[in-house]
Amino acid sequence: MAPLQVALLFLGLVVLPAALATDGTTFSMSENGYNVDWMAGHATWYGDPYGEGSSGGACGYTQxxxxxxxxxxxxxxxxxxxxxxxxGQCYEVKCNYPSCNPEPTRIVITDLCPGGTYCSTGNPAFDFSGAAITAMALPGRDGELKKIGLYDIQYKRVPCEYQNQNIAFKVDFGASAYWLSFTVKYLGGPGDIESVEIRQVGSNGSFQPCQHSWGANWMLINYTGQPFDGPYDVKITAKLNGHSVIAYRAIPKWFQPGALYNSNVQFKY
Known part of the structure; x- marks a missing residue:
């Protein structure tokens, strides 16, 4: 594993309270921002009774x-x-109604819930997709659970896991040689992003900060009047715990608007 890639490797998710670093030392999940204990929260559900709710929503992940x-x-x-x-944050959630599955359900945050009984408050709240609330129910009892509508739940923040999938960059359809805009997808570990920086491959220059546009979308505006000259390395720093990873040659020289580019790195903690 390259030294600029992942610093910490998880041996487990929820069932293990600690993980092992590459130097053999252990750290607790809580030290890296994840929850060891369940927390009380509230939730609703929306959209197709068995679907994804919204395709990407306010995060811009699309389908x-x-x-x-x-x-x-x-x-x-x-x-x-x-x-x-x-x-991109990942949580495990569960409920305690008679129709609830005792096993937790893994969810990913992909949209904004701006209002309603719970979402309009200052306390953390979730609006689940139909597929998520179905998974939270015992087999054959999802209809019963869905009728409740307003839920007391338990939740915990956990590392994201994407099997056989590295971090990917979806270039916006409006991107050009003078305005590079892209969405960061499939971020493992913390899942969320504090900052994104970009650097031309082969240059001696430092990383240049990108501007957070909206959702999981970041952009780099060209102020030089000269076209961008890639390929580009992209550095991502997680919001949860400040860990960083560098995706080398993540975006090619002749990037295509609308194209999805898979990197060769992934967060593992």
Whole structure:
């Protein structure tokens, strides 16, 4: 594993309270921002009774079903969505009604829940997709659970895991040689993003900060009057715990608007 890639490797998610670093030392999940204990929260659900709710929503991930994110997603209110920097967070959720599955359901934050009974408050709240609330029910009892509508739940922040999928960059359709805009997708580990920086491959220059546009979308505006000259390395720093990873040659020299480029790195903690 390259030294500029992942610093910490998880041996487990929820069942293990600690993980092992590459130097053999251990750290607790809580030290890296994840929850060891369950927390009390509130939730609702929306959209197709068995679907993904909204295709990407305010995070800009577009289609979710059939992708590594999947349809078990949720919109988070402001304390979770955090102006878009909360996009990509992963949680385990469960409920205690008679129709609830005792096993937790893994969800990803992909949208904003701006109002309603719970989302309009200052307390963390979720608006689950139909697929997510179905998974939270015992087999054959999802209809019973959905009729409740307003839920007391338990939740915990957990590392994101995308099997056989590295971080990817979806270039916007409006991107050009003078305005590079892209959405960061499939971020493992913390899932959320504090900052994105970009650097021309082969240059001796430092990373240049990108501007957070909206959701999981970041952009780099060309102020030199000269066209961008890639390929580009992209450095991502997680909001949850400040860990960083560098995706080398992540965006090619002749990037195509609308194209999805998979990197060779992934967060593992």
């Amino acid at each position: 979710l079903t059939g992708t590594p994110i999947g349809s078990k997603i949720a919109a988070g209110n402001n304390p979770i969505f955090q102006g878009g920097k909360g996009c």
